[in-house]
Amino acid sequence: MSKKIRLNAFNMNCVGHIHHGLWKHPRDNSSDYTKPEYWTELAKLLERGLFDGVFLADIVGVYDVLGDGIEATAREAVQLPVNDPLYVVPLMAQATKHLGFGVTCNLTYEQPYLFARRLATLDHLSNGRIGWNIVTGYLDSAARAMGLKQQIDHDNRYERGDDFMEVFYKLLEGSWEDDAVLKDKVRGMYADPKKIHRIYHDGPYYKVDGVYNLTEPSLQRTPVLYQAGASQRGNEFAAKHAECVFTGAPSRELLAKGIANIRRLAVDAGRQPNDILVFSGLTVVVDSNEKAAREKYEDYKQYASAEGSLAHMASGQSIDLEKFGLDEEITPEKLEALYPGRLQRVGSARGRNFLEGTTRRKLLQSRGFGAQNSAIVGTPSQVADEIAKYVEETDVDGFNLTRTVAPETYRDFIDLVIPELQNRGLYKEAYEEGSLRQKLFGRGAKLPDSHTAAQYRTWK
Template identity: 85%
Template sequence: MTKKIRLNAFNMNCVGHIHHGLWKHPRDNSIDYNDADYWIELAKLLEKGLFDAVFLADIVGVYDVLGDGIRATAREAVQLPVNDPLYVVPLMAHVTKNIGFGVTCNLTYEQPYLFARRMATLDHLSKGRVGWNIVTGYLDSAARAMGLKQQIDHDDRYDRGDDFMDVFYKLLEGSWEDGAVLRDRQRGIYADHEKIHRITHEGPYYKVDGVYNLTEPSRQRTPVLYQAGASQRGNQFAARHAECVFTGGPSREALAKIVGNIRKLAVDAGRQADDIKVFSGLTVVVDTSEKAAQEKYEDYKQYASAEGSLAHMCSGAAIDLERFGLDEEITSEKLEAMYPGRLKRTGNARGGRFLEGTTRRQLLETRGFGSGNGAIVGTPSQVVDEIAKYVEETDIDGFNLTRTVAPESYRDFIDLVIPELQNRSLYKEAYEEGSLRHKLFGRGDKLPASHIGSRYRA
């Protein structure tokens, strides 16, 4: 395998992210997420490990489906409370030079004119190291909080997203020409008005008519575009817009099919198959010996919350599993009776199928590490064996490394796994110069000509 593996540190501006309950571990410092020093020190650590980016997840709304409330969510800090991910980026960018920042923002509840300014501002302040993880939302609680009666239908959210992106590209790529900013003190001309263009857009969801006067062009203009989704409609959206996709599957075989489908859809959209970097989730517990790694894993598990993980999963699937007895089998007929038509409307039918044939007790038992995600547990050599095999068998490009006990799990990976990856020539020895986009693709700072956004360039 000759591919250099890409790595993002998967995190969130909150206490409990993916492996719920581990904030209670005495060596975990995630309860300090409100402190600027928490993010500053994290950024320094991750840049030492040559991570490509900090990938910051986010949600709008709360996990309030299990038990029809937030009892488990609040007790176990299941992404509650959660702060805005954008505001920690300048802190981390100021103390680093190379690591990128992928921030999750839900376009369903944004207006493109102001959102484009926020992203361009971050790109300026970070000197071209910002990416945007495009999501359309999936929580009914978010829709209600934003003034809607219920979540917008799944495919309609992506239709809205396509319209949003058209405006976004027009604003960032088509409004100011590259030579518009002169900064000419002698002649007293800061910008050439003839190279600043009025933007008009009248789509099915968004309308804009005006000069984009809020920021001058940043280094990347358009941030690196990430996307996370699993449906066919989501994959079509990714094939049109995304440069990096975060996805997963129940097995390596399933994930390989998903990756192949994404790359095929990209080619169908007029792009190259390698125009998209595909990432999957990764959890690692590593130590210098197999025995020490297993003991660390068992130590971590003492603090994990299976119920917190179930609260997380229930909202994602839009199904309250407390309506089932502990040992009552979950069937499609029962789910449809409880939620007639709703699972299909919200795009959660896949989650419903995943639950069929199991019980609430079995689901809790599989979440002994505070998540439905498994972990690679072992020595550096064993961990890298699994990572390399995963990449080779699925054709993914890299991983979003999930934190467990923070920052210990990141530090262990950097001190133990990164050197082993480098010894096998699977990971970079140093950062390349340039923007986040150039570091990832080696093709310059701006969107490539094959990307739809480049067509809007002035």
């Protein structure tokens, strides 16, 4: 296997992220997430491990479907409370030189003109190490909080997303020429006005008429573009826009099919298959010997919250699972009776896969580690074996390593697994210089000419 594995730390600006309940573990420090040193120390740790980046998830809204409220969500800190992911980036950037930052921002509730300024500012302050995970949202609670009666239809959110991205590219790629900034003190000319162009956009959802006068071009101009949609429409959006895709599947076979589909769609969009790096989720509990690893795993499980995980899932599917008895079989017919038309809407196939033929008790039992995600548990060699198999059998490019007990999750992986991967030639020995995009793709700081954004560099 020739490819070097890419690695992000999967985290969130909150207490409970994926494996719910583990914040209660005595060695976990995730409840310190509001303190600057929590983020600076994490960043330095990850850079010691040569992580490509920290991938910061985010949600707008709250998980309020289970039991028609937030009782379990608040009690178990199921991504509540949650702070804005953008504002920890300057802290971590100041503490590091190479670590990249992928921040999740929901474009459905943003305006592209101001949003472009925020990300360009972060790219300046991080010396070109910022990435944006493009999401369109999935929580009805978010839509209500933002003044809508209900969430915008799934495919329509992506249609809006395409229009948003066109404005975004025009602003970041099309307004200022590469040599517009002169900083000429002798002539008294900071920027050449002839090389700053007015932007017009009259789309179905967004309209802009003005000079992009908010920031000068940053090192990358457009941040590295991540995307994590799971539907076919989401994959089509990713094939057009994304450089890194975060995906997952319950088996290697299904993951391989999903990755092949994304690469095929990229080719259909006029790109190369390797223009997109695909990341999958990864949970690891590792120790120096198998017995110690198993004991650590069992220790962690004592603090896990299956109910918290169920609250997370219920909102993702917009189905209140407490409407079913513990041992009552969940069937499509019962779901249709409770939620007419729900299974015909987006997410239905995924919902059926999770729910059909099961019971609430079985769902709780399957979440013994506070999440649906299973963990690789073992020695450094065993963990490396499993990671290598995933890469060989699925064509995945890298992983988003989920935190369980923080920061122990990352420290154990760095101290035990990274050296094993390096010994096998599967992981880098040092960082490459340059921007996040350069580190990931090795072809410069800016989006390549093959990307759809290049067409908006009309000044070239």
